[in-house]
Amino acid sequence: MGWPRATAPAWPVHVLLLVCAAAGLIAYELAGHAGRPVVQTVIAASPVLTWALAIASGHLGHRRPWLIAVGGIALLLAAQIVWPGYVRDGHLGAAEFGPADLTLSAAHGLFLAGTAMALWRRMSEDAGGIVDAALLGLCAGGPMWVWLIEPNLSPQVTNAGQVLILVDVLVLCGVLGCFARMATVPGPARAPMLALLSSCVLTLFAIGAGVTTAGQENRWSAAFWMLAFLALAVAPLLPGAYAVTASTCSAAPATGAARLGWLTAALSTNPLLAAVQILRGSDSANLLLAIGTLMVIPLVVLRIRWLTGQRERAERTLAHQASHDELTGLRNRRHIMGEIDAALAELHRGDLAGITLLLCDLDGFKPINDRYGHLVGDQALQSVAARLTAVTAPGDTVARLGGDEFLVLRRDGSAGDLAERIGDALREPMDLSAGPVTVGVTIGTAGARSGEPADRETLIGRADADMYTGKAAHRPKATQPA
Secondary structure (H helix, E strand, O other): OOOOOOOOOOHHHHHHHHHHHHHHHHHHHHHHHHHHHHHHHHHHHHHHHHHHHHHHOOOOOOHHHHHHHHHHHHHHHHHHHHOOOOOOOOOOOOOOOOHHHHHHHHHHHHHHHHHHHHOHHHHHOOHHHHHHHHHHHHHHHHHHHHHHHHHHOOOOOOHHHHHHHHHHHHHHHHHHHHHHHHHOOOOOOHHHHHHHHHHHHHHHHHHHHHHHOOOOOOHHHHHHHHHHHHHHHHHHHOHHHHHOOOOOOOOOOOOHHHHHHHHHHHHHHHHHHHHHHHHHOOOOHHHHHHHHHHHHHHHHHHHHHHHHHHHHHHHHHHHHHHHEOOOOOOEOHHHHHHHHHHHHHHHHHOOOOEEEEEEEEEEOHHHHHHHHOHHHHHHHHHHHHHHHHHHOOOOOEEEEEEOOEEEEEEOOOOOOOHHHHHHHHHHOOEEEOOEEEOOEEEEEEEEEEOOOOOOHHHHHHHHHHHHHHHHHHHOOOOOOOO
16 A cells, blocks of 8 residues: 655644544544444554554564554454443443453553564664653652552452552553653654654543543543544554654763752652651552562663663773774784783793784885875775785784884794785785775884893884885985996
């Protein structure tokens, strides 16, 4: 089927949402007591249809997670068909712990699991911010439970029913926080994320309204419920839905102090509310503290793990930068000097038979920079580094000393034909952005064997002198005038 192009405007979908919402609410009022479940069933089927069509058309990437999400929506539709009076008669949010409540919670979990899997690429770009948003949302569910839901629960409610509705509310609040965070990122995916966010908010409103009139017909709860389904139905219809799973730049992070302040306040909410409830003699205080803490702990552990991974990655990056040349990726001067000292120590202990240094200085490199610019010169140095790495042995250490000078350390008493292979490799033309470029190389060697007195400065000085001798031999001799 055809689908809205990515560049299509979103306003027709918004108009469709408003029209369907108005038509659904009017139809619900006019249908009467017996016909209202039919209206609710039709509206509950709309997101199943739109999501299935969006997946079939290829408008949504990563089909398997979205199929899981659609399974959750289909389960909600099945619950509406099997228990048509669930919302109409005020069972929504009554914490009865019946089959309908279990099905509803399972459907929410299935949809949210599929959505989280599909959004993983997008979430991974801002893992810390997403976890923080989930913590803030989850902790915000505490006040909703204490001030709105728990005081209005029926006296006959069971502990299991309270646990079920509390978990459902806290999960929805946590997901709401994630959607809110992702909706702050500019781009085409913002509109679908706002639709998912709206659906989550309306579901919480439906539960809150349902609790206040448990056991009675509640049109507000039904209205919020239907609007949540319609907001869910338009999410895949929006032109930007294709970008929901695309990786993107994260939202602007809050400053460290501000973020810690918000997290501290959020994590303190449930314990403080529980303390107030205990002082008032409420039996639900321990339930909120236990369930809320159990749901917060995994997020806190995940946040700590992410911070630890971030620190380890930063340490590895710093360690790599300290020992490697930024341009070529070879070892830098500091590292190779330490390697020479370590090799000499092994030589003096008798652990090595000998070591060899090969000091390589490029010939004709400066004209490349002068003629083609530094960008092509950098490309030439990178190509030289790759060729040096290719012709040396795995145990050799290749470093860039700076400019167009390279050094190879071989933990062996003899360089063999390595100098010849390096020369042959570097003299081959290099295909760069400016075209084929050729450089030469002059190599100076110096070695030391076990039992011979040697230090780093002496070895490098000998290799440098040998290299300059080779340079002099390459220069054309001046002719004497007759």
